[in-house]
Amino acid sequence: MTVTVKFWSYFKDHTECAETSLELPPDATLGEAHAAVIAQFPVLGDMQNSTLKAVGVNYQPDEFLLNDDDEISLFPPVQGG
Amino acid sequence: MKTQLTLTPDPIDERALIAEREMTVGMGAALIFHGVVRAQEGEATIAAIDYEAFDDMACHQFELIFEEIDRQWPIESVRVVHRVGVVPVNEPSLWLELIAPHRAEAFQACQFLINEMKQRVPIWKRPVLPSA
Numbered sequence: 014m015t016v017t018v019k020f021w022s023y024f025k026d027h028t029e030c031a032e033t034s035l036e037l038p039p040d041a042t043l044g045e046a047h048a049a050v051i052a053q054f055p056v057l058g059d060m061q062n063s064t065l066k067a068v069g070v071n072y073q074p075d076e077f078l079l080n081d082d083d084e085i086s087l088f089p090p091v092q093g094g
Numbered sequence: 095m096k097t098q099l100t101l102t103p104d105p106i107d108e109r110a111l112i113a114e115r116e117m118t119v120g121m122g123a124a125l126i127f128h129g130v131v132r133a134q135e136g137e138a139t140i141a142a143i144d145y146e147a148f149d150d151m152a153c154h155q156f157e158l159i160f161e162e163i164d165r166q167w168p169i170e171s172v173r174v175v176h177r178v179g180v181v182p183v184n185e186p187s188l189w190l191e192l193i194a195p196h197r198a199e200a201f202q203a204c205q206f207l208i209n210e211m212k213q214r215v216p217i218w219k220r221p222v223l224p225s226a
Contacts, residue, residue: 019148021146021148021216021218022218022220023218023220065216067151067216069151070151070153070154070155071151071154072214086148086151086216088148088218089218091212091213091216091217091218092217092218092219093145093147093152093176093188093211093212093215093217093219094129094176094188094208094211094212094217
């Protein structure tokens with residue numbers, strides 16, 4: 014399956030792109046997708062533990078099962094206000 | 095509970111917001127909070143903050159926070175304005191208004207809203223230095 018990964022805030026600077034796409038096996042999890050992104054962009058590995066992960070507009074845990082065409086967002090801690 | 099959320103690049107027009115206020119006769123507290131950009135960001139003196147939002151998710155997360163407020167307190171209305179883009183020092187980046195029967199629930203809900211926003215609403219800031 015194919016998923017889109019969007020980067021926000023300074024993650025865009027680190028990856029030098031706003032989004033990428035991933036080819037993943039069926040039943041892949043969000044955590045597995047995150048690991049695949051880090052393999053592609055090793056600089057994000059330093060922020061792995063503080064990275065927030067969403068699918069669509071909802072936060073999801075690493076165990077979340079992805080579907081084809083899902084849109085993942087990866088970003089640093091939020092800072093509104 | 096009535097809710098209104100605005101993410102905008104424009105300066106916050108408080109006079110217009112207050113003119114639009116709707117408050118029934120049973121309400122005794124109208125609480126307004128301004129979050130204002132400070133000149134100090136850590137060790138640095140800055141000129142502004144550049145806010146970036148993931149708009150769709152930010153709106154959804156604010157809606158979830160509003161739902162939690164509605165479950166916990168008898169708030170009549172919540173209005174939130176958060177700026178995006180460059181906000182100069184000493185200008186508000188955040189404007190909140192809560193209408194409630196009494197001040198206690200208005201203050202509690204206000205604190206809750208801001209704390210939750212800072213935990214989960216996807217908005218980020220970048221300091222803008224005076225020379226930029």
